[in-house]
Amino acid sequence: MRLLAGLTAAALSGLAAAASKQTADVYILTANQQSSSETPSIPKEVARHILLQRASRQPYGSDLRDIPSSTDTETAVSHIARFGTGPEPLFSQSDKTNVPQLVVILEGVTYQQSHDLKDALSQAGHPAAFRVSDAPSAAANKNLMTLFRQLGSAPSQPCDLAHALNPANEECWSGISSVVNYDLQKASSTYSALLASLPQINKLVAASDLEVTLLVLPDSTRSSKINSWSTLAGNPTNNRRRDSGERVITDSTVVWPAPSTPTRSAKVNIQKKAIPACFLSLDACKEATNDCSGHGTCVNKFGTGNATSSDARACFACKCMATVVRRGDEPGTSGKKTVHWGGNMCQKKDVSVPFWLITGFTVTIVGAVTFVIGLLFSVGQEQLPGVIGAGVSRGASK
Numbered sequence: 001m002r003l004l005a006g007l008t009a010a011a012l013s014g015l016a017a018a019a020s021k022q023t024a025d026v027y028i029l030t031a032n033q034q035s036s037s038e039t040p041s042i043p044k045e046v047a048r049h050i051l052l053q054r055a056s057r058q059p060y061g062s063d064l065r066d067i068p069s070s071t072d073t074e075t076a077v078s079h080i081a082r083f084g085t086g087p088e089p090l091f092s093q094s095d096k097t098n099v100p101q102l103v104v105i106l107e108g109v110t111y112q113q114s115h116d117l118k119d120a121l122s123q124a125g126h127p128a129a130f131r132v133s134d135a136p137s138a139a140a141n142k143n144l145m146t147l148f149r150q151l152g153s154a155p156s157q158p159c160d161l162a163h164a165l166n167p168a169n170e171e172c173w174s175g176i177s178s179v180v181n182y183d184l185q186k187a188s189s190t191y192s193a194l195l196a197s198l199p200q201i202n203k204l205v206a207a208s209d210l211e212v213t214l215l216v217l218p219d220s221t222r223s224s225k226i227n228s229w230s231t232l233a234g235n236p237t238n239n240r241r242r243d244s245g246e247r248v249i250t251d252s253t254v255v256w257p258a259p260s261t262p263t264r265s266a267k268v269n270i271q272k273k274a275i276p277a278c279f280l281s282l283d284a285c286k287e288a289t290n291d292c293s294g295h296g297t298c299v300n301k302f303g304t305g306n307a308t309s310s311d312a313r314a315c316f317a318c319k320c321m322a323t324v325v326r327r328g329d330e331p332g333t334s335g336k337k338t339v340h341w342g343g344n345m346c347q348k349k350d351v352s353v354p355f356w357l358i359t360g361f362t363v364t365i366v367g368a369v370t371f372v373i374g375l376l377f378s379v380g381q382e383q384l385p386g387v388i389g390a391g392v393s394r395g396a397s398k
Contacts, residue, residue, distance in 0.1 A: 022221040024135035025114070025128040027121055027214040028054075028083060029205045031099075041133040043068055046076045048144070048229040053084035054213050055103045055153040055179050066230045083129055085211075100167035101177040103153075103213045106194075107141060107222075108185035114216055120195060121214075124202050135217055136226040144229050145181050154179040161193050165200065167210065185219065275344040278315035285316040292318040295346035320346040 025039075026047065042050075045066045067076045085101065109117075118128065148154035152174045159172035164180045167173050172180065182190040204210035278301070279285035285298035292298060301315045320341040340350035 022135045022218055022224055024132040024218065024221065025118065025216045026050075026083075026130050026132060027126055027212075027216070028129040029121075029126045029201065029212040029214070031205055031208045031211075033125055039128050040079065040130045042079055042130045043071050043076075044132050044134050044136055044226070044229050045231060046071065046079050047130070047132045049076075049080050050084045051103060051144075051179075051213065051215070052151075053080065054101050054211075055148060055177050056151050068231070079130070098176065099208050099211050100173070101211050101213070102164060102167075103148075103177070103179040103215070104161075104164070104194075105141065105145070105179070105181040105215045105217065106191075107138060107181065107183045107217045108219045109191075109216050110184075110219055113184065113191055114218060117191075117195070117216065120198055124198060132215075134226055135221045135224065136229055137224040138222045140224075140226065140228050141181065141217065145179070148179040153177050154181075161190055161197060165197060165204070165210070277344075278317060280314055280316070282316050285318070289318055289345040292320065292346040293341075295323060295341040296320040318344060318346050320350070 023041070045068065049064075064073055064076055067073060121127070145154055149156060155172050155174070155178065157171065159169075159178075159180055161180070161182070163169045164172045164178060167176070167178070172178050184191050201210070201212060205212065275288065279288065279298070282298055282300075286292075289298070296318045298316050299319045301317050320343070322338050322340045325337050325339055340353065342348050342350040342352075
């Protein structure tokens with residue numbers, strides 16, 4: 001009886017351990033699908049970095065402190081580089097990086113649904129890219145979607161699949177990426193709509209008009225004991241920022257405010273950090289610099305003739321100009337003043353002329369005063385001439 005009880009306990013503990021770690025398949029539908037003989041198994045932390053990269057175009061894979069010790073760092077980086085996507089460039093137009101990214105998270109998928117979806121995608125040339133070896137619970141998925149909303153990658157309101165497949169739909173898309181989440185146990189029609197939409201998805205993917213990342217979470221993951229996609233979540237020590245300024249993203253705490261649709265001026269503020277010395281076209285210069293912040297004009301520095309022509313020697317950059325401001329617009333002031341502008345986008349006031357005027361005037365005054373004081377001091381130290389000295393001596397003797 002004791003032996004039977006021991007075997008039963010061991011079997012139950014094995015089943016519990018197996019139930020605590022459920023796998024989830026991830027499909028990445030791209031125009032240049034890379035075929036592989038085997039599907040790698042990736043920890044949830046690495047999978048989270050991949051999803052964040054594909055959804056928000058930010059290099060979140062740079063902070064790998066949440067990668068488990070059982071996973072080699074180089075292996076994790078190679079997985080992120082292979083299945084993720086690089087950040088969107090600020091100035092160059094690349095077809096690869098400008099493809100809209102749609103991340104679809106399916107929860108509550110039954111075994112039969114997962115099997116049918118796998119067959120349908122395999123027939124279309126899209127096998128599973130990788131699988132998450134330890135898919136977390138439904139609570140962790142909810143926190144992950146909250147993170148995507150705070151990053152501006154997920155819509156604030158539910159969005160059906162038909163609208164999510166249209167990157168022009170502003171209700172489901174914010175910029176060039178979107179993340180949607182469907183629970184098939186609550187919205188069973190979404191699964192049939194997904195299967196019916198596969199031909200449309202394949203056409204969009206083949207034309208490089210859309211890339212889809214599909215995370216298929218089995219229904220058994222709801223009761224998983226893993227309650228977070230990242231081991232950093234809820235750990236105040238690990239949530240502290242590094243001295244180098246790197247940001248640590250967790251499922252529970254995000255330091256960014258809720259983003260909105262970026263305006264043109266906001267894009268300019270972001271691009272202040274890295275403005276190239278030359279643009280290849282006039283339109284690119286105007287777009288990236290917001291028409292030189294309204295304080296100048298884009299000109300071809302090395303070109304001749306028409307400044308709008310573009311050739312191999314084209315180098316368009318901002319030429320800053322002075323602006324005249326009426327002092328009468330301000331209370332207690334009158335007249336006009338000229339403001340000079342500088343910087344790679346003419347976004348900074350050029351204070352070099354007033355600075356040198358004030359500095360030169362100050363140095364001149366200090367030098368003049370010093371010279372006068374020194375001259376008076378040197379004159380006072382000189383001896384009187386001999387004739388005057390003799391007269392003074394005889395008068396004193398009398």
